[in-house]
Amino acid sequence: MPVETVAGRTAAGAAVRAQEAGLAPRARLLPSLAAVYRAQLSRARVARIPLLFVATFQSVGIMVLMRGVVDGGSEARAVVAGSSVLVVAFVALNLLAQYFGQLRASGGLDHYATLPVPPSAVVLGAAAAYASFTAPGTVVTAVVGSVLFGLPMAHLWILLAVIPLAGAALAGLGAALGLLAPRPELATLLGQLGMSAALLLGVLPADGMPTLLQYARDLLPSTYGVEALARTFDTGPDWTAVVRDLGVCAAVGVASLAAATWAYRRAAVR
Helix, strand or coil: CCHHHHHHHHHHHHHHHHHHHHHCCCCCHHHHHHHHHHHHHHHHHHHCHHHHHHHHHHHHHHHHHHHCCCCCHHHHHHHHHHHHHHHHHHHHHHHHHHHHHHHHHHCHHHHHHHCCCCHHHHHHHHHHHHHHCCHHHHHHHHHHHHHHHCCCCCCHHHHHHHHHHHHHHHHHHHHHHHHHCCCHHHHHHHHHHHHHHHHHHHHCCHHHCCHHHHHHHHHCCCHHHHHHHHHCCCCCCCHHHHHHHHHHHHHHHHHHHHHHHHHHHHHHCC
């Protein structure tokens, strides 16, 4: 067969494939989200289990230390709720900021950019995987803290709402920090600072804080998840206030995930 014929057929085949690729429909959001979620969860299961143990051990250790200076009442509720949500902050905020910072620096975003998936699916899938990965440590911390401070555990089912909502808010913030940081070292630093803020402003009782720190606490996305969980330790929880706090946490989560999606688009085109 002449070389020209082979070359012609090859070119024609390439043109057909290019045309088909151009006409191929873009993947829908939900299937893309599910695929990214499964991939990230599988990766996190292998690489993040030791770090999840560290996060849980850290939160339990903080409660043991605070047990010496806090006897009970509203301060005990604040310590247990803040320490429980701190596990979410360690994984969803700190580790996700590092992950996206390294992904951007190593060129991993180019791989996702070539896939026919919406940018929101990449951000939401990674955020959901990291947030759901915090569930065991958060539950263990809440149970241990309730036993340690003698708090009722009848309403710990509220963690079913606190973990995904606080996780979404913190994961969106962590992803945005990692994607906007110009260097992975800076992304790591920002993630560490965010986790430190969640530690200082979330675990320590708010009543004894200076006014400026109380305002800063109101700006922290995890604060409303901490408040919702702390209210359920009361003998008669104010469910209206709990729902309000969870609603604010959900609104902040939507805003932070939208910001992370914008940051992903911005980083992917550079």
